[in-house]
Amino acid sequence: MADASGRPRSRSSNHVTLDDVARLSGVSPITVSRALRGARNVSPDLQARVQTAVDQLGYVPNVAARALASARSSHVAVLIPSLTNQLFVELIEAVQDALVPHGFQSLIGVTHYDPAQEEALLRSHLSQRPAGMLLTGFDRSAEASRMLERSDTPCVYLMETSDAPGVHSVGFSQQDAGRAIVQHLLQRGRRRIAYAAGQLDPRVMLRLEGYREALRAADCHDPALELLVPGPTSIALGGRQFEELLARHPDVDAIFYCNDDLAQGGLLAALRTGVPVPQRVAIAGFNDLGGSDQMLPPLTTVRTPRQEIGKRAATMLLALMRAEAVAERTVDLGFELMVRQSS
Amino acid sequence: MADASGRPRSRSSNHVTLDDVARLSGVSPITVSRALRGARNVSPDLQARVQTAVDQLGYVPNVAARALASARSSHVAVLIPSLTNQLFVELIEAVQDALVPHGFQSLIGVTHYDPAQEEALLRSHLSQRPAGMLLTGFDRSAEASRMLERSDTPCVYLMETSDAPGVHSVGFSQQDAGRAIVQHLLQRGRRRIAYAAGQLDPRVMLRLEGYREALRAADCHDPALELLVPGPTSIALGGRQFEELLARHPDVDAIFYCNDDLAQGGLLAALRTGVPVPQRVAIAGFNDLGGSDQMLPPLTTVRTPRQEIGKRAATMLLALMRAEAVAERTVDLGFELMVRQSS
DNA sequence: CTGAAAGCGCTTACAG
DNA sequence: CTGAAAGCGCTTACAG
Numbered sequence: 001m002a003d004a005s006g007r008p009r010s011r012s013s014n015h016v017t018l019d020d021v022a023r024l025s026g027v028s029p030i031t032v033s034r035a036l037r038g039a040r041n042v043s044p045d046l047q048a049r050v051q052t053a054v055d056q057l058g059y060v061p062n063v064a065a066r067a068l069a070s071a072r073s074s075h076v077a078v079l080i081p082s083l084t085n086q087l088f089v090e091l092i093e094a095v096q097d098a099l100v101p102h103g104f105q106s107l108i109g110v111t112h113y114d115p116a117q118e119e120a121l122l123r124s125h126l127s128q129r130p131a132g133m134l135l136t137g138f139d140r141s142a143e144a145s146r147m148l149e150r151s152d153t154p155c156v157y158l159m160e161t162s163d164a165p166g167v168h169s170v171g172f173s174q175q176d177a178g179r180a181i182v183q184h185l186l187q188r189g190r191r192r193i194a195y196a197a198g199q200l201d202p203r204v205m206l207r208l209e210g211y212r213e214a215l216r217a218a219d220c221h222d223p224a225l226e227l228l229v230p231g232p233t234s235i236a237l238g239g240r241q242f243e244e245l246l247a248r249h250p251d252v253d254a255i256f257y258c259n260d261d262l263a264q265g266g267l268l269a270a271l272r273t274g275v276p277v278p279q280r281v282a283i284a285g286f287n288d289l290g291g292s293d294q295m296l297p298p299l300t301t302v303r304t305p306r307q308e309i310g311k312r313a314a315t316m317l318l319a320l321m322r323a324e325a326v327a328e329r330t331v332d333l334g335f336e337l338m339v340r341q342s343s
Numbered sequence: 344m345a346d347a348s349g350r351p352r353s354r355s356s357n358h359v360t361l362d363d364v365a366r367l368s369g370v371s372p373i374t375v376s377r378a379l380r381g382a383r384n385v386s387p388d389l390q391a392r393v394q395t396a397v398d399q400l401g402y403v404p405n406v407a408a409r410a411l412a413s414a415r416s417s418h419v420a421v422l423i424p425s426l427t428n429q430l431f432v433e434l435i436e437a438v439q440d441a442l443v444p445h446g447f448q449s450l451i452g453v454t455h456y457d458p459a460q461e462e463a464l465l466r467s468h469l470s471q472r473p474a475g476m477l478l479t480g481f482d483r484s485a486e487a488s489r490m491l492e493r494s495d496t497p498c499v500y501l502m503e504t505s506d507a508p509g510v511h512s513v514g515f516s517q518q519d520a521g522r523a524i525v526q527h528l529l530q531r532g533r534r535r536i537a538y539a540a541g542q543l544d545p546r547v548m549l550r551l552e553g554y555r556e557a558l559r560a561a562d563c564h565d566p567a568l569e570l571l572v573p574g575p576t577s578i579a580l581g582g583r584q585f586e587e588l589l590a591r592h593p594d595v596d597a598i599f600y601c602n603d604d605l606a607q608g609g610l611l612a613a614l615r616t617g618v619p620v621p622q623r624v625a626i627a628g629f630n631d632l633g634g635s636d637q638m639l640p641p642l643t644t645v646r647t648p649r650q651e652i653g654k655r656a657a658t659m660l661l662a663l664m665r666a667e668a669v670a671e672r673t674v675d676l677g678f679e680l681m682v683r684q685s686s
Numbered sequence: 687c688t689g690a691a692a693g694c695g696c697t698t699a700c701a702g
Numbered sequence: 703c704t705g706a707a708a709g710c711g712c713t714t715a716c717a718g
Contacts, residue, residue: 015711017710017711018711019711019712027689028688029689029711029712029713031688031689033712033713034687037713043687043688060470061712062711062712063470063471063472063712064407064411064416064472064710065710065712065713066713067407067694067712068405068407068693068694068695068696068713069694069711069714070694070712070713071714083432083435083436084432089427089432092426093426093453105450105471106450106451107448108449110436110439127403127406129405129406235633261633261634264634265634265637268638268639271614271639290427290604291577291578291607294608295611296614360695360696370704370705371704372695372696372697373705373706374704374705376696376697384703384704385703385704386704389703405695406696407694407696408694408695408710409695409697410696410710411695411696411709411711412697412709413696413697413698414697414698414710
C-alpha cells in the first residue's frame with residue numbers, strides 16, 4: 001500500500017494541501033484552517049507562522065473541499081432578465097466588482113423575462129447551494145418563490161423595493177420615476193402625451209402606472225395613447241412606434257418611451273421623416289443609456305442608479321451571508337431627471 | 344454517539360444523498376454514481392431502477408462532493424475584455440446557451456483589456472480548478488501563459504485564429520476583414536481614407552494592418568490619416584474623431600472606424616455639423632452592432648460572427664473536456680461585408 | 687487560544 | 703456488468 005516514496009498509494013494530486021501548510025508551520029490543520037479564514041481566535045504569532053508557510057508553499061485552498069465540508073459554496077447566483085439591455089450589464093459589473101474582492105464568484109443566469117426559465121435556473125442554481133442570490137424584481141412563479149424560501153439562501157432583490165417582512169431589496173420606485181417624467185412633459189405644456197413600451201415586464205408596467213397617475217391628475221389621460229408592444233425593445237421598434245403614433249394620432253405632442261433604445265429609435269425616425277423635435281413632438285426615454293446624450297437632439301430621460309444598486313445589493317448580501325445584522329432592509333436609491341433638448 | 348433516531352449524531356443535513364438512492368433502488372452507491380453519470384457499463388435494468396429512485400426522492404447531486412472526489416469542477420471560466428462592447432455580451436450568451444444544457448456553468452471574468460487584471464483573474468479562476476477555459480485572443484503576459492500551460496486546463500481561444508501547435512481557436516481574420524472594408528471604400532472611388540480607432544487592443548491593431556495593406560496596394564496610404572486614441576470607444580469619441588479628422592484633413596473622403604459605436608458617433612456628428620454622408624465623406628464601421636442599420640444613413644460595416652464563435656468554441660471545449668478528439672483545431676468563421684448607404 | 691476525531695457526499699482504482 | 707474499500711481536502715462540533 002505504499003510506493004517507493006514511502007507514502008501510501010493514493011489518488012492524491014501534487015497540489016499543496018492544508019496539511020502541508022500545517023506540517024511546515026508546526027501547528028494543527030484546524031489552526032491553519034482558522035487562520036486562513038481570518039477567525040479571530042488565533043494568536044498573532046501562529047497567524048504569522050501560518051502565513052509564512054502559505055506563501056512559501058504557494059498554497060491555494062481547494063474550494064470544492066471547503067464547500068463540501070462547510071456546506072457553503074463561494075458562489076453567488078445572479079439572475080437577470082436580459083444582457084441585451086445595457087442596464088443589466090452595468091448592474092452585473094457593479095455586483096462583480098463588489099463581490100470578487102471578498103472571495104465570491106458570481107454565476108450569471110439570464111431568464112429572458114420568462115418565469116419558466118427563471119424557475120429552471122433557480123432550481124439548477126439552488127442545487128449547487130450558492131452562498132447567496134441576487135434576483136431581479138418580485139414577479140416570479142409560486143413554485144420559484146417556494147423553492148427560494150425552502151432553500152434558506154440569503155437573497156437580495158434588485159431594481160424594485162418592497163416593505164414585505166424578511167425581504168431585502170435595493171432599487172427605486174419605477175412608478176414615481178414614470179410619474180416624474182410625465183409631470184415634466186406636462187410642465188412643458190404638453191397635453192397629448194403617449195406611452196410607447198416594449199418588453200412589458202413588471203417595471204415597465206409600473207412606469208405605465210406612474211404615467212397614468214400624472215395624466216389623470218392633469219385630466220389628460222387618453223388610453224388610446226398607450227402603445228404597448230410585447231417582445232424585446234430595440235431602436236428599430238422605437239422608430240416604428242414613432243411612425244405609428246403620429247399616423248394614428250396626428251395631435252400627439254409628446255412620447256414617453258419606456259426605455260432609451262426605443263427613444264433613440266424615435267429620435268432617428270423623427271429625423272428621417274422630418275418631424276421637428278421637440279417643436280412638433282417632445283421625446284423622453286428611460287434609463288439614460290449610452291449614446292442618449294449624443295443624439296440629435298440629445299435625449300431627455302431618467303437616469304437610473306444601476307451601478308449603485310448593484311454595489312449596495314452586493315454589500316447587503318455580503319452581510320447576510322456573514323449572518324450579520326442588516327440595518328436597512330429596503331434601500332431606495334431614487335432616480336434623476338435628465339432634461340435635455342428633446343423635450 | 345447516536346441520537347434518539349438511532350442514527351449516529353452527525354453534521355448531516357437533511358439532503359437526499361446518493362446513498363439514499365442506492366438504498367431505495369437496492370444497488371450499491373457506485374452503481375448509482377455510474378448510472379447518474381451515464382456510464383455505458385450499467386445494465387438497462389439497474390439504470391431504470393436508479394432513475395425511479397432518483398425521481399421518487401428528488402435527488403440532486405452535490406456538485407462540491409463530485410468536484411472534490413473527481414478533481415474536476417463543472418465550471419468553465421470565460422475571460423473577456425469588456426461587457427461594455429455589445430460584441431462580447433452576444434458572445435457570452437451564445438457560450439452559455441451551449442454550455443448549460445451539458446451541465447456546465449460559466450464564470451465570467453472581465454479583464455478590462457488589462458494584462459495584469461487578466462493574470463489576476465486567471466490565477467483566481469485556475470485555483471478553483473475549472474473544467475475548462477475560454478480566453479479572448481492570444482495577447483497575454485508570459486506569466487499568464489505559463490500558468491495556463493502548467494494547469495493543463497482544456498482551453499479554447501476566441502475571436503482570432505492561430506496555427507500554433509496544440510492551440511484550439513475559433514474566430515476570423517481581423518486583418519482580412521479590415522482589408523476587405525477598405526477595399527470596398529477604394530472601389531467606391533475613395534482615396535483619402537482615414538482609420539479612426541479607440542481601445543487599441545490587438546484585434547484593432549490587426550484591422551489597422553489590413554487597412555494599411557489595402558491602401559498601400561492602391562498607393563493611397565497616408566499615416567497622417569491614422570487616428571489612434573487609447574482608452575474606451577464610445578459614440579461621443581466617434582463624434583470627436585469625426586470633427587478632428589475633417590478639421591485637420593479637409594480632403595478626407597472616407598472614415599473607417601474600428602468599432603460601430605464610434606461610427607455611429609461619426610454619423611451623428613456629420614448630421615449635427617451638416618456634412619453630407621456619403622457624398623462628402625463615406626463612413627464605415629466594424630461589427631454590425633445593434634442600431635447600425637437604423638442610423639441616418641444606415642451604416643456600412645462588417646458583420647462579425649460572434650454568436651457562431653461562442654457556440655463553436657463552447658462545442659469544441661465540451662469535446663476537449665470529455666477528452667475527445669477534436670478534428671479541426673482552428674476554425675475560421677469569416678465575416679460579412681454589410682454595404683449600406685453610408686458608403 | 688489550540689487540537690484529535692469524525693465526517694461532508696461523492697468517485698477512483700482495484701477486484702471479480 | 704457490479705461492488706467493498708479508501709480517499710478527495712477541507713470544516714464542524716466537542717473538548718480542554
